[in-house]
Amino acid sequence: MEIVSLNPGGVGSVLFALQQCNPAGKVIIVLLFLGSIFAWTIMLTKYVELRQAAQESHRFIRAFRHEGDPLALFLRRRRFERSPLFRVYEAGCRALAAATGLTSDTEGELLLDAVTRRPLSQPQAAMVQETLERYVADEAMMLEDHMGFLATAVSASPFLGLLGTVWGVMDAFGGMAVTGSATLAAVAPGISGALLTTVVGLLVAIPSSIGYNLLAHRIRRLVLQMDNFSQEFYTEIQRNFSSF
Numbered sequence: 001m002e003i004v005s006l007n008p009g010g011v012g013s014v015l016f017a018l019q020q021c022n023p024a025g026k027v028i029i030v031l032l033f034l035g036s037i038f039a040w041t042i043m044l045t046k047y048v049e050l051r052q053a054a055q056e057s058h059r060f061i062r063a064f065r066h067e068g069d070p071l072a073l074f075l076r077r078r079r080f081e082r083s084p085l086f087r088v089y090e091a092g093c094r095a096l097a098a099a100t101g102l103t104s105d106t107e108g109e110l111l112l113d114a115v116t117r118r119p120l121s122q123p124q125a126a127m128v129q130e131t132l133e134r135y136v137a138d139e140a141m142m143l144e145d146h147m148g149f150l151a152t153a154v155s156a157s158p159f160l161g162l163l164g165t166v167w168g169v170m171d172a173f174g175g176m177a178v179t180g181s182a183t184l185a186a187v188a189p190g191i192s193g194a195l196l197t198t199v200v201g202l203l204v205a206i207p208s209s210i211g212y213n214l215l216a217h218r219i220r221r222l223v224l225q226m227d228n229f230s231q232e233f234y235t236e237i238q239r240n241f242s243s244f
Contacts, residue, residue, distance in 0.1 A: 013192075021164075021193035022171045028164035028197050032157060036204045039153040042146045043211035050143070050218040056083035057225060064089070064229075070236035071096070084139040084222060085229050088132060092233055095131035096241070099124035120241050128237060132230040140223045147215065153208040161201020168194020 080086035
């Protein structure tokens with residue numbers, strides 16, 4: 001018989017189980033396969049993005065702390081495009097320019113001269129702090145982009161697989177009732193196909209869960225770095241340019 005010729009646990013048994021799936025089970029397997037492609041795409045691209053952001057942020061922090069003037073990197077137009085910390089820093093410098101009555105077209109030495117001659121008042125410093133906090137929140141949202149789909153894949157994949165299994169088992173026992181045959185050979189192929197959807201669901205959910213946790217940890221580290229840097233930058237602004 002065909003079942004005997006298949007190696008248990010081998011590729012042949014998986015293909016046999018796929019052949020025994022009912023239409024609903026096959027649709028669920030296709031959906032899980034597509035979801036797996038999207039999940040792996042998100043995990044790989046997000047990993048590269050976060051890795052580059054962490055490396056660039058490390059270089060930016062070293063350069064910022066090497067300078068004695070908190071505005072030095074901004075005045076020299078040094079850029080760290082992939083670093084979310086740099087984007088927070090740049091937003092803070094622009095807010096500082098706006099607080100001193102300048103525009104983005106009059107940056108550079110004019111900014112340093114303005115804040116030196118006209119120290120920041122407490123309301124102006126508060127405006128800079130609010131800008132830093134707002135950009136930290138915005139950058140955190142950008143870092144978490146597409147993470148919701150990954151979380152959905154983690155939680156929904158096992159349930160989709162379970163749905164396919166329950167549906168397949170129901171069909172198998174329904175067919176047994178129609179044919180009147182209560183032997184194991186009558187229901188085993190249908191149950192085998194039904195269980196395949198649960199296996200596929202777990203194969204999607206387990207890597208997605210591991211990837212989500214690893215990426216979430218990297219995001220939390222970057223968000224914490226942004227929080228710490230915004231406080232450090234605001235403290236430097238107060239120490240160098242405030243009048244209170």
